[in-house]
Amino acid sequence: MAFGRTLTVIASLLAAGAAAAEEIKVGIASDRPTVTVATPDGPVEISRDQNPEAKLEGDWALTSRECPPFCIQPMTPAEGVTTIGELELLDLLEGGEAVVIDSRTRDWFEGGTIPGAVNIPYNEIGDQLGDLGCEPDFEGWDCAGAKEVALFCNGLWCGQSPSAIRVMISLGYPPERIRYYRGGMQSWRLLGLTVVQP
Structure with missing residues (x-):
């Protein structure tokens, strides 16, 4: 019985x-319908918008902004840094093996971010390397124990994460421990992936 x-x-x-x-x-990949990531508020399932008629609206639908400051960013912001796409970022989020950093200013972050990302604004990152495994020393920072990180900002036209990456490297952060999600929030939203309000 x-x-x-x-x-x-x-x-x-x-x-x-x-x-x-x-x-x-509308899955993430043919063998991966969703991804669940750990966040401080508990697990969040990342999926794509199931509405095949969904479109970007507002600021995210804009294609042409004045340059400067909104210039198209290079594929690699600094030598030794690896540029990644959405699937690689999802792997990092799911595995918890890297700190995913939303390097936008607080107002942009509060408007919605990638689940599991922490906000360290590009103009503050130089003061927060201690949170990323670096130790202060007499000459600045000793980053021998630096964590793997992935930075993003608003998209292909946003210079906030490239600026943050260059500052990190100038202060001793090893470029081989840095990933750059160049597509940022615009590409993330274009693909209909989950956005959370912090």
Whole structure:
């Protein structure tokens, strides 16, 4: 009797899982419908907007901004830094192996960010290297124990994370421990990925 109930429970769980998987038409990748990341407020499931008619609106739909300051950023902001896309950023978020830094100013951060990201504004990063594994010394910072980090800002036209990266490197942060998500919030939103309000 207990064996029959166990089989019924297993069959129900499998059916529920299959039904949930069928509901997700717009996945992250063919073998990855969603990604769950740990945040200080608990786990957050990152998925894509399921509405095939969804469009960017407001500031995120703008394609042309005055340059300077809104100039197209180089693919690599500094020698030794690795530029990544959404899937690599999701791997870092899911694995918890790197600190994902939203380097935008606080007002932009409060308007919505990537789940699991911490806000260290580009103009404050030089004072906060201690939070990233560096130790103060008499000549500035000793970053031998620096954490793996990934920085992003508003998008391909935003210079906040490239500026932060260059400051970090000038203070001794090893460039090989830095990732740059060049697409930033505009690309993240364009793909309909989950945005959270901090």
